[in-house]
């Protein structure tokens with residue numbers, strides 16, 4: 001079967017006409033297969049949703065009980081037939097519950113990787129390579145300039161800052177799903193055992209991670225109403241960076257704004273956002289990981305989506321791999 005007949009881009013997102021389903025649709029559809037819980041991939045309002053149990057739980061936490069009419073949980077590696085199309089979910093290593101979706105019919109297999117990374121991350125199942133004819137890859141950091149450093153080195157920068165400014169509250173901006181829990185886990189794994197204060201927007205997702213067996217240590221609400229300002233001297237507070245401009249942030253002790261994101265590689269971006277301590281910690285592949293993945297999988301074709309598509313397409317073409325950009329709209333991984 002021709003791959004571009006099995007799956008193709010539409011304004012609603014990638015569509016499989018044989019199975020009558022969309023993958024990560026950006027508008028409400030009859031049947032949606034969802035790779036992971038980030039809001040640009042997992043939206044509310046679809047009739048039927050198929051995803052991993054954890055992604056469904058995360059959607060319920062974010063959107064409430066009525067986020068869809070019916071749901072079907074699929075375990076990693078389990079094969080499900082959808083109107084004659086074989087579908088299976090495989091770990092993507094991006095955030096808790098994140099999956100690559102393999103779609104197979106008449107001997108053709110396409111893998112939609114969603115967002116993925118290959119670095120060690122104890123807060124989710126590790127990326128698994130899935131052999132395929134067509135690999136659909138993200139290109140969030142799809143330029144040769146993007147090399148993500150070792151997260152342990154970024155943690156060392158944070159500890160150096162805490163030693164230098166022992167009075168200041170270190171505010172770490174982090175995306176509420178995935179990055180926040182990964183940063184907390186990184187702190188624990190590098191020996192930080194003091195309580196970590198979290199913004200209210202992260203409480204339910206952190207509690208969910210803990211319920212799934214991910215130990216985050218002692219977490220306390222970052223609310224001044226119930227604590228003394230002095231409690232936050234030299235403390236670490238994790239919250240959405242959008243809250244740094246709020247009154248919420250001003251009540252801490254000489255707050256020092258940090259931000260954990262792959263985008264912090266771009267100094268200018270950190271500066272524009274008033275970030276004093278940029279921490280380059282990404283839940284996406286950097287350029288070497290993207291190209292390594294394509295080399296490992298050796299698919300017949302690579303389709304590139306959301307991000308810097310052209311450089312990766314060009315890289316494939318130079319190596320004799322057929323490649324094209326999908327030009328999907330509506331996927332914004334700015335904060336990750």
Ligand SMILES: [Zn+2]
Pocket residue numbers: 036038041094115333336
């Ligand atoms: Zn994502």
